[in-house]
Amino acid sequence: MKTLIALLRFCRPPASKLAISTALGAIAVLAGVGLMGIAGYLISRAAEHPPVLSLTVAAVAVRACGLGKPIARYFERLLSHDLAFRTLARTRGAFFRKLEPLVPANVQGFRQGDLLVRMVGDVDAMQHLVLRGVGPAIVAFVSGAVAVAVVASFQPLAGAVLALGLLVGGCVLPAVTAGAVGRAGDRSAIARAELTAELVEVFRGAPELVAMGAEADALDRIRLLDAEVGRLERRDAGLRGLAEGGAVLVAGLTVVGVLAVAAIASVHGDLDRVLVAALALAALATFEAVVSLPSAAITLRSTLASGRRVLEIAGREPTVVDPGNPAPAPATSAVEVDHASFERGDEESWGLREIDLRLAPGRRVAIVGGSGAGKSTLAELLVRFVDPDAGHVRLGGDDVRVLRQHDLRATVTLDAQDPHLFSTTIVENVRLARPDATDDEIRRAMRHARIDRWVDSLPDGWDTFVGEGGAFVSGGERRRIALARTFLAGSPVIVLDEPTAHLDPTNAEAVVADALAGADGRSVVLITHGSEGLDAVDEIVTLRRGRIVSVGVGSTRQDDERGTSMGTTR
């Protein structure tokens, strides 16, 4: 319940629309109740052979209900969908604004695709919060209460029987079902995820498994996981069968109860005999709002679970924040890392220990090391995606923590290890760095990244669509588009994080050479695990286990006007 309130506060479904849509929903159900109830009365009264005219009111009412129900239902569906879309839009906006300062420092494992997709899936699930969760419950409660009141006003005991039936069918059954199915569903979700991961691996690695003679083992593992998934899903099927059957049973038995009570009451003279069928049929129609509740409860339960994860992330406090009283934008682009240490807080990573690094304007430094040496963490320190636990990162002499993040990143641009290409055109991906850039500036950035010819050779040129995550372009092209974007930003310091990862050696050498040549007098931090481009930098810093283990002088560039490369940083 606490989660529900917090979620409603976070997603802010428009309250007036919610009220109107649930009111319409209740009207639709009650029109159905009226239709059947009055029809029952009409027929029973007619059997007493009254003058036809005395039935006119009932006949009109029946037709009105028959007409009113679908109309109310139609507008209710429209309104509730509108509500769901509005809720989703608000949730997405709110979530994005909360998430923005948290990435990547406060969302561990953010780069892993599955975490991200799950996160977005959780946000998307919030559209069900009202449409399939809260809405049907309110509709059932309101229409149920009205129906019980009406039935009870004619025959209190019949009203009581109906109330009891609605309570069991609308509260007890959904609660039990959601509990049982939900628990099974949680375990089933885990088992399904494991099976999916195993299947992906088998499809991907089939040739190697077969060549190693490991196919029988792989098949056994899949069979085992499949059996577990099947077992849980069969149990789930049984539970859902019970829920479905239970709902029909409770509804049916309640109607039998109301009918019996009404019939006995009429024989004893406590109820007009023309109302017996009316009350029983009204009870039958009331259950229309209740039969969907068990499945609504299951949806609500999983929506709430998604909601808890959304709230958990949205509730985090960002560790990297702008200072209250920021210093003016840095005057120079000199970067200095002074005894900086950083602890990732997991045993998979070394973090960084006492890193010293100086980057005078125009200098080029390569950071070299194997996987997990701390290279990317250092890159994140430089653009303040994380703050050091000890020591300082300075830009133009100021600790980056006294600068506005906006000013820092306008000076130091990170071309990340896995640069993201948005699912739009090549030119829009480049232009992202500076939306007001002219076509000439974009062309120049593309030329420096050496994609201008390739782009021009494409049938759609600049407007070629890159696909989701850049799926339509090759790894090398993706890298170069990102490079053009970094160049277009025009900042005096660029940090290139493994521009050669996942490229073949020839391509890798070309990309690094072009990156360094295109940098055009800017300071460059080149992060790499390979040896490409090391002959074109001023200094080579080797990282190992989060520490600097050696600082070497890079081969001096032939055209270096500043003379020989300066000394080391330590």
Added chain:
Amino acid sequence: MTVAVLLHAVVFATIVVSAFRGELPSATSIAALAAIVVARGILAGGFESVGRRAAVRVLSQLRLTLVERRLRDAPLADDGAEPAEIATVAVQGVDGLQTYFARYLPQLALAALVPVVVLVWTAAIDPTSAAIMLVTLPIIPVFMILIGRATEARTRARWDALSRLSTHFVDVVRGLPTLRAFNRSEPQAARIDGSSEEYRRTTMDVLRVSFVSGAVLDLTATIATALVAVTLGVRLVDGAIGLGAALTILLLTPELYAPLRALAAQFHASADGLAAADRIIDLIDGTSPPIARGGADPPPAWRSVRLEGVRVHHADRATAVLDGVDLEIRRGEIVALTGASGAGKSTVASLLLGLRSPDAGAVMIGEHDLASIDVVAWRQEVAWVPQRPTMFRGSVRENVAMSDRAASETAVREAVRAASAEGFLADLPRGPDTVIGDGGRGLSAGEETRVAVARALVRPSDLVILDEPTSGLDEETAARVLSAIRRATAERAVLLIEHRPERASIADRVVHLADGRAVERVGAMT
């Protein structure tokens, strides 16, 4: 179910009629009604649970069949299917399939049965009501088709737009670090609001029309009920029909339309479920023809493996990849195979592994054709480093040891050292226990290559096939790995596939593949 529906209406009416006459309803009739209700509950629950179980069984069989096909017959199947997409369909597809089996199919049967029975029954006792039913009933399918046709494309387009919007959100969230790096995250937040609002407005325009079909369904059912009730009332006053019959018909009228409405509601979900099943069936049928299995044990002491006049044709290429290739690899020698990418180097590897059969010519193991040999037993004697090795979920240690389950701890450590993987493993906080593969730590291409080489070296084998075993490695490390391979494989036959000639220098012989032919280059390399 149809019978239960009918009986329910009849007994219900009987109880009302008896009360009407001032008689207490008999305990039998109430018990009978309760029994009918119980039966309906059991039937409803049964449809649900049996249908869902059927879906679970069907999908489980389909995915196991697909996995068996992939592992037994067609490990190289290249049907453009993305592993992650197929795996998701093969697992999550059960949800849609359950709707199909548990909801759609039973309702389809009911939709065919219930209206007929109800109509016949009603016609027998009151032709007027039957006529109303008969007139209104076809309105439903007709309108469903008319409005459905008119709006389906647009509705589908909107649902597609919804999923695109969701994809867009994923895209933006995934690119958040990039947006922050370029100071562009704030404008994006406004764009998210804008596009969601835009989507809502256009979608609501479509829904306004497409929900009409549902409304017509509802309207037909309720108006028919109202009409039946009113006409019944009039004829009751005239005494043309009895109360019991009239009530029965009133109760049956909504039941007439219920299955049709349920069908309409479940249509899309069940169509998705069927599409999932179809996708897997296509993949099972589409995979390439199986490799012949069974046959004799491989000869124990073969001296060489040979390709003799081998021809291989890929379905997607006009010319043969290999067109009359002869190649011999003897025990104790390293044969390098060079050639441009796409020259068919990796195809040679898959032929020797028995992952593919030649279209013409033969793969000879000593004096025996591989086609007559038990290929599973043959693969026991072969170790392989593929061009793009797969890292399986598990520790580095497990990834190395998986090629030989009997490998000792020392053997694994030795192979890791020989593949020059020791150094980078030592620099990982958890060393060889570091979990790699999907969801684990990502290794660089060069590091993955070294794990794969260690995996091949640990396997006791007579033939070693190395497909670019030094890709992603710098010269120094590559040289170390190659000389370690040389030492470790002195007694074995080795095929070294390399597209960079300078890395083929450890080979005893170099064979160059071009235009589907193999040409030996004598003494050209060293």
